[in-house]
Amino acid sequence: MTGLRFDPMLPWWAIAALAALALAMAGFALWRGLRGWAWRGLAGLAAAAALAGPALEIGARAGLSDIVILLDDRSASQSLPDRNGQTDAAIESLATEIAALPDTELRRVTVGDDPDGSLIGTALTRAIAAEPDARIAGIISVTDGQAHDTPMIPANAPAPVHTLLTGNPDDWDRRLVIEEAPAFGLIDEEVRIRLRIEDQGAVPDDIAGSSANLRISLDGGPEQVFAVPPGVSLELPVTPDHAGQNVIQLGFDSPDDSELTDRNNSAAVTITGVRDRLRVLLVSGEPHAGERTWRNLLKSDAAVDLIHFTILRPPEKSDGVPVNQVSLIAFPTRELFLERIEDFDLIIFDRYRVRGILPPDYFRNIVRYVRDGGAVLVAAGPEMSSVESLNLSPLSEILPARPTGRVIEQPFTPQLTDAGRRHPVTTGLPGAPAADAEAPSEGDWGRWIRMGEVTLDRGSVVMTGQDDLPLLIMDRVDEGRVAMLTSDQVWLWGRGFEGGGPQLELLRRIAHWSMQEPDLEEEALLAAQLPGLALRVTRRSMAETIGPVTITAPDGSQTDIELSESEPGRFTADWQAPGPGLYRLSEGEMTRVIVLGPAAPKEFEETVASDAKLGPLSEATGGAVLRLSDGVPNLRTIAEGRTAHGQGVGGQWIAITPREAATVTGLSRRPLLPAWAWLGLIAGLMLAGWLAEGRRATAR
Template sequence: MTANLILDPLIPMLALYALGVAALLVVGFGLWRGLAGWALRGLAAAALLAALANPSLQREDRAPLSDIVIAIVDESASQRIGVRPDQSAAALANVEAEIAALPNTELRIIRLGDGDGDSGTQLMLALSEAMAEEPRARIAGAILITDGQTHDLDLAPDLPAPLHVLLTGQSQDWDRRLVIKNAPGFAILGEAVTLTLRIDDQGAVPADVAGSANITIAVDGGEPQSYRVPVGEDLELPVVLPHGGMNVLQFQVEVNEGELTDRNNAAVVQINGVRDRLRVLLVSGEPHAGERVWRNLLKSDPSVDLVHFTILRPPEKQDGIPASELSLIAFPTRELFVEKIDEFDLIIFDRYRLRGILPNAYLDSVRDYVKRGGTVLIAAGPEFGSADSLWRSSLGEIMPVTTTSRVFEQGFTPALTDLGKRHPVTEGLEKLAPEGGWGRWFRQIGLEQISGQLVMTGIDGAPLLVLDRVEEGRIAVLGSDHMWLWGRGFEGGGPQLELLRRLAHWMMKEPDLEEEALVAAANGQRLTVTRRTILDAPPPVTITAPDGTTSELILPEVAPGRYSAGWDAPEMGLYKLTQGDLSTVMALGPSAPKEFEETIASGDKLQPVVTPMRGGVLRIEDGTPDIRAVGMGRVAAGRGWIGVTPREAYVTQDIRIAALLPAWLWLLMAAGLTLAAWLVEGRRARTANP
């Protein structure tokens, strides 16, 4: 129980002050005139003023409250390295035992995981939130069990008690990390783009590994190439993308013995490869209705450089016109078909027949161009089944079809095969059909498939569009010259533009149109895995997490030839996905999250926050400290110990107020003092006048 003296004036305080001033003036005047009872009159005035002030005695019944110590246990990704989990557990157990031994003290334990996204360790935010849940007057101290790598120092709260850091890690720790300082989002195919890399060492680096490191580079999960590079220097790496679409470049620095973690030794860069210009050579054997459609289609695309070679006057035509009057300049056939053939992305033979205009050596050059990685599309007409068919040249060696020498002149509607419904070139084309279905074609060349992939059929299921791979290149044969009817909108037309676009991109090896592909896309920490295949249902996907743990994901079929499923990744970092012979990598957030930018345990970042709060930074490897009570404002840390400040907080259970003296007693005192003053003054007056 405690007692306090309080005032409860009977009149406003301003009036009480005025009366006090007036009483002081009167007493002062009596003193100046030499009145013998001035002191007694002053006491009488004081008694009256005290009565008006109404002094009271307030008694409180108080219940003491326990002090609270907050312990924040950092359990972020960097705290799961090496011996740090064991150190944290031992330090927390010691803190619990020490706090339990202190009288009237409680411990609040807050466990902190990784921040949202790639925000890192939010240590100060966790401390602020923990303080907000407790009465400030009861907080006797805070203890952070961490590696010291926090990423929100600007949110450090104003703590009314000491703040301490128990530091995990070991003094001999060292680590090596790979940093991608500059990487563009896209690059033009065939042109070098420069990436800037850097390898940094941290901590107590052994002498035998300092100075240089081995780095391997792989594109799209292919065969890696290894290089020896210096450490601590910016490296400018020129890269030429191998194909259009998304190119995934994976960098891996060798992991040395004793290195703290390998989570920051790898990085992934995704660069979208775009073509500056698509160079197409269109060879038309003769003028026909579909020729203009081909030309208009290719010329309408500003990204296409078209070279169109049309045979207007075949050699067998005898019209008596001198050859010198047929052309202003000789057509550069040797330059196109031999010297610069590799500069073309696609060669189209549209109703071409053997007439001696292109020597066999030039067609041999086209065949070798395909084997080296080139692409050829053959749009066959009636001439394909004749004696001068292109199939009878050296190009026939790489074609996936043979001719039956028959030409069907009747209406038919092209149809997708079961394989065509799964193949990325023709998948979903039936959904683009106008109302009533695709328009009809009226000519089909008799073909027999000998290899490749049949994706479209015509009359009585005969091959219409066949695709094939030839060594490094690709070839396609379209057994009709009536695709132009779709472009003209006959009977509603059909998806001519989309089919040719996909066909051209497949032939140029765009990853988005590969038949067998394993693709991953990230949205936050949710991974969407898609497998495209023209074969049977694929096996489960094996996902290797950044920490090396693996899990399997079964992909259900969502469309013909397409299997997909979503998967929630447990943390940011680099994931590797493997399914049979296919593999890919995907980085959620950065390859090395912020948690692994600095992995060496250090109290340097937290020292400016700890020092003003009279706390200390102690390494757990030096021993777990004692905890003792220290006075407010005193140093709260020393060798082997840390301190908390008792706050002596309480809660008031009852309040009682009683007047210090009854009112009649104040009046009696004032009257008695006034009477005494009068008697003293009267006696003095009689003595002075006998």
């Protein structure tokens, strides 16, 4: 590389002025008709050129090798039949041919598995950006063409892009597509999942259009089967029947062994069941200091609809005031306890006395309501030990304890029992006394001053009071729940008496346990996904020991894992799943279903090889889209601008375009003329002009 450069001895304006003066003098001489004007003008210009310092700059160049980018798709979909073999053969053949080309380097780019699918566009964009455009001679992709980052695929490239598709022309697949699925649903309210079954590729004639038997299962329960034709969207009604995760498993059997894969024949949809509103009926037998506690707790919960009645004027009260002149709301007993009792999730009797307001038939209806899945919470005061006790009503059939008639009015500090330290309602309560504490210490709970003595019939005692007598009892009755608090002094905690205690948290947990909140179930099998495909299994139990948890993988294989007790009532273990899919967990009668990753990973949503996503890039750059099932194409080199693929005697061929890129390794500068040569040139030109004028004078 050679070029002309200048190193002026004077500022450019001075050199330009000298050149202009020389031209002006030459022009004046021409106007006067003087001979030699041209020589004198050239002498002035030569002097200006000498002052500009012209020099030849000579650069040393070194040729650069061409670069060929070879993209190797090793994502999960490439593990389908024949594709790995085709990929290996193509990569090996192309790498050998590229290595044999002179001054050519190979850049290998491997695309592996990613939670977001095959990121071929991202890999291509990064590979092209990492190399100078002037050196890229060609780009070859060996893939099934299923890219999941289509927006990242470049629109053009500095060299031909060839796409070599794996797979076979007769490949076909049938898959399950979930078009729309809700993330949440109201318990016992119908929600809809929209889905369809889709055929792709060269579907055999005897299978095309045939219906598939769609199998549906909720939380691993019994399956329901429906015939669904392909290509038709179907709205499937599903009713979440419990709070928390409701896992709906969907799938159909493969219609033929020639189908590419059955990994996309199933799916799992998780719908979180939520209650619309928790309806609570609070009946206070009389005004007292703790009544406001229950009302404030339930009214502060936005998810609770509260109906509260306080009996201010008992039937036996006789003051002579006519009923129509009493400014009180009549207690709608029939409507609440007969007609609309099923509308409530929890009924609370707060210091209620049996005074004839509720007939025995109403209490029997409450018993039936509990056995069918309802809940009753009894917050008892001194009236529980009197002749007006609820224990003397038909409700005693479901109460977990019987009063002895004794009321203890001595200060005591509530204590957790061994069962209470394991029960979700009372475990982890702030400020709970230590299990081995002999006396209350700073930061412990404050004391209560009254409780009723009861005899336990059934249920779990989770808190005790004076002389280790039952203070809080939790019991299950058939499908329902019953909780009994044998003291009305919990409000002392809310007032901060002797430091107070977790009043609101305790009452909130009792109420939500009664309403069957999943997070407060004492017997539960839980599973949570950790990063990757790790699984954390948690078993809550009131038992001291539990058996191993059996995990059933999507392929039917089973694994038993042992759980260790991490805290009272909680057993945990971590387990690494071999792959994504739907897993079933069981321990005794407890079961759980969890989906690790998608039941059908993104790689297997579309499996038939296609050039729909990479084809436009190959077309824009003059590259080829070929199927490896027809053989691995030969590699050639062609001049830039010529066709980069074709059919030859030996089969199909693709080409790269050598770029002949180079880099400058050194520069040298040499004056155009040495100083003495410039001086001689200027002097010669001036002498020539003088001689020309002299010949004219002689002629005259």
